[in-house]
Amino acid sequence: MHVILTGGAGYIGTHTAVVLAERGHEITVIDDFSNSSPVALQRTAEIIGREVRVIEADLADREAARAAFSGLDADAVIHFAGLKAVGESVAEPTRYYRVNIDSTINVLDQMRERGINRLVFSSSATVYGNPEKLPIDESHRVGVGVTNPYGWTKAMIEQIIRDAQKIHPELAAVLLRYFNPVGAHPSGLIGEDPSGIPNNLMPFVAQVAVGKREQLSVFGDSYPTVDGTGVRDYIHVMDLAAGHVAALENSKPGVAAYNLGSGTGSSVLEVVAAFEAASGRKIDYRIVPARAGDVAEMVADPHKANTELGWRTELTLADACRDSWNWQSANPNGYAEQGE
Ligand code: NAD
């Protein structure tokens, strides 16, 4: 298949590009590089052994989206493009709604105009809000108790895709609800490169390990969990990438939602211990008050993806820490040559 990867220069897009290329698919990336570097695609090309076709465009701009899609004879789109920082979405809600929702609408319109009938969308476990039961399966209510505009864009986009599919019945749309993506390609050439202070746990821990940050703040230690710290379902980005290929290859007309997670929860302190073991470095931390909007525990029931997509996670938290450390230690400043 010829697959367009919107936002394909980003963290998950580059890793998915590698797995798609290994499976023999042709890829085209559309990205505006608002949160990524062209170096990431050079490194991706190095891994897959050929150039990656890239079109620079802001997909939230209707005309730019039309120009980007024109002339592309594609079979499928994996729609990664969007803004993803939870705290920033609270500070700049209209920008988040505009970029995430407009870019999706433009992608859907282009797909319909051009007869592209397969779509995989990067949704998030955040659409479940505060879980009613654990582990969370796909029948869990969506869009209730979502705590931030970023999460709302994902819940709204899921609905927009469902409505758009009704008038584009050949469309095979898959909503992938990622749990917590971590890790890096085992080569250490590509990985997660957050700009500024990392919001997410694993890149923060990696930066403490490499000496870029002094100390991790652990957000709360009185949750009703194994050790009082927050529990999440961490999924290695290579497993996540393989999940996209499985979703694409098994998609059928209609809309289907799948959790991509391991089914296993790990606490913040368990992640710290796993990273210390993988890196041989001490991770200094202190307990601080809980972060607003955080839930105690999020763990996927990945059974639906296991059975319907024939996909399951193969890599562990220890593998993710090893690969994250490999990437971070070889690239202490990410894709930048120096500084942040
Ligand atoms: P990322 O920021 O590394 O990648 C997103 C890419 O989209 C970037 O390369 C950015 O430049 C591009 N982009 C942003 N706005 C664009 C626009 N208007 N036009 C064209 N390109 C644009 O993020 P990621 O971690 O790779 O996440 C990919 C997707 O997965 C996002 O939609 C994100 O919300 C979703 N997701 C991520 C996580 C996570 O923890 N990383 C979890 C759940 C869901």
Ligand code: WQD
């Ligand atoms: C994990 C755990 C924190 C940082 C977010 C989004 C979600 C999805 C993934 C995009 C929690 C704790 C964190 C730190 C800490 N993204 N923590 N100190 O919050 O589960 O999910 O990223 O879709 O939508 O909400 O991930 O990595 O931020 O936090 O103690 O410096 O680590 O409290 O328990 P989260 P995270």
